[in-house]
Amino acid sequence: MASAARLDLDGNAIKPMTICMIGAGGFIGSHLCEKLMAETMHKVLAVDVYNDKIRHLLEPATHPWSDRIQFHRINIKHDSRLEGLIKMADLTVNLAAICTPADYNTRPLDTIYSNFIDALPVVKYCSENNKRLIHFSTCEVYGKTIRSFLPKDSPLRQDPAYYLLKEDASPCIFGSIEKQRWSYACAKQLIERLIYAEGAENGLEFTIVRPFNWIGPRMDFIPGIDGPSGGVPRVLACFSNNLLRHEPLKLVDGGQSQRTFVYIKDAIEAVLLMIDNPGRANGHIFNVGNPNNEATVRQLAEMMTEVYAKVSGEPSLEVPTVDVSSKEFYGEGYDDSDKRIPDMTIINKQLGWNPKTSLWDLLESTLTYQHRTYAEAIKQAIAKPVAS
Ligand code: NAD
Ligand code: UDP
Structure with missing residues (x-):
């Protein structure tokens, strides 16, 4: 349960x-x-068009935190109540x-508008x-690495100077306009620039978060x-x-693409540090990821196959992957x-945050959740006779 005497990183009591x-x-x-309901006394005005993933926090109304969370079903595209809620909040x-990448090239207008x-x-x-304001951007604003343009046999490809992504130094490298994949990254980059300019010209207190492949239970849908x-x-x-x-x-x-994966529960610790330590978080852009959990997508597929066999008790397919x-x-x-x-230099220095969970461990807890939540429903869906 939340204790009233939580302290920030400088030893001061955190006000709800x-x-x-x-x-x-x-x-x-x-x-x-x-996290906010279980471990803090902060109140949340929760805005979304859906609430399925937080229904367990909203109902029953007898939770110890029930008076600290309110759901507002609002589409921010067209709802005048938004300004009132922002005014009510600190x-x-x-x-x-x-x-979701599948939308970036197929619904580029919706992606840019959103x-x-x-x-x-x-x-x-x-x-x-x-x-x-704490605004969620993306690691995708970095786009491609400088390394990707070097000759395949260049020894410089191993040099972190050509691939490590730094908030205050790395360029943003996107593909051409007809590669509509970059509509998302480009829109996120422009809103980052706007927020940064609001900070510089009008004194907006902001923090920008760049998530690097946060994964865990409740991600997306089956x-x-x-x-x-x-x-x-x-x-x-998928x-x-x-x-x-x-x-x-x-x-x-x-x-062959490479990603670093961070467990959602580790990443949420970083966000809570930002919320509770405005003096250390304001005016900063933070990478939030786990540099130790790098894998190619192929390696991820192989590890997920192995972990799923362990948690489900079901044997893996003889040919577990297919190229497309x-x-x-x-x-x-x-x-x-x-x-x-x-x-990780900036987030380490400002907030002392480091991720803890290995790729194997985060996949084990996530796939245990996926199996428990969906295996029965999938069995039933597969068994259902097709309507004639
Ligand atoms: P998500 O799709 O699960 O959550 C986004 C939520 O926003 C959804 O519940 C959706 O209903 C709501 N929403 C969208 N448009 C809305 C509107 N017009 N009005 C009201 N609600 C609306 O995605 P997520 O993984 O939780 O990502 C959250 C943020 O983090 C996004 O800005 C995303 O770009 C960024 N991000 C996430 C990751 C990651 O690893 N999960 C990586 C990079 C960036
Ligand atoms: N990917 C894949 N098979 C799938 C889904 C995704 O090989 O079924 C690849 C995708 O092409 C990308 C990587 O996995 O290289 C990560 O994709 P994701 O959708 O998680 O988003 P991204 O990290 O690209 O933002």
Whole structure:
């Protein structure tokens, strides 16, 4: 339970605050709400169009935190109540976005509107009302690494100077305009620049978060179970879906891209430090990832296959993966980030944060959750006779 005497990193008592959390019903929002209810006395005005992932916190109304969380079903695209909620709060955390790669090249307009245009009023209301803002951007603003343009046999490819992603030094390298994959990264970059400029010119107190592949329970959806059957979620849910259905995992363009994966519960610790330590977080852009958990997508698929066999007790397929082209999987205009290793200097210095959970351990707890939550529903869906 929350103790009233929580201290910040400088030893001062943390005063309970009211947080307007936009996108609170999503993957990250649901974990942040859980953390705030269980371990702090902060209040949350939870804004989203959905609340399925936080229903366990809202109902029954007898939870010890029930008077500290309110759900507001609001689409921020067109709802005049948003400004009032931001005014009522001490801090706004904006998580709302279209953020699944399958949408970036197939729904580029929705992607750009969601990640730039819809975020504009949030920034404006915070700036005009002198409210603090924590805005969720993405590691994808770095785009491709400099390393990816070096000759394949160049020894410089091993030099971190050519791939380590630093908030205050690395360039943002995107593909050409017809590679619409970059619509998301570009919209996120522009809103970052706008927030930064609001800070510089109008004194907005802001923090920008760049998540590096946060994964864990409640991420996205399982197609045909709690999301559209033709939908394409992010890689964790795609691979979980394949494992649950005993299908081979699909490796896009050979699965050679590299990612670093961080456990959602580690990452949420970093966000809570930002919330509780404004003097250390304001004016900063933070990479939040786990540089020790790097894997190619192929290695991720292999590890998930092994972990799933362990937690489900079901044998793996003899041929557990299959190659698929990006054009076939995502359609025209897809492109990819080659490698994403976060530099941790700034977050270490400002907040003393370090991730703890290994890739194996985070996959074990996540796939245990996926199996417990979905295996039975998938069995029933597969057994259901097709309507004639
Ligand atoms: P998510 O899709 O699970 O959550 C986003 C939530 O925002 C959803 O519940 C959605 O309903 C809500 N939302 C979207 N548009 C809205 C609108 N117009 N009005 C009200 N609510 C709206 O995604 P997530 O993984 O929780 O990501 C949260 C943020 O973090 C996003 O901004 C995303 O770009 C960023 N991010 C996440 C990751 C990651 O690893 N999960 C990586 C990079 C960036
Ligand atoms: N990917 C894959 N198979 C899938 C889903 C994704 O090979 O079924 C790849 C995708 O091409 C990318 C990586 O996995 O290289 C991570 O994809 P994700 O959707 O998680 O988002 P990203 O990290 O690119 O933002």
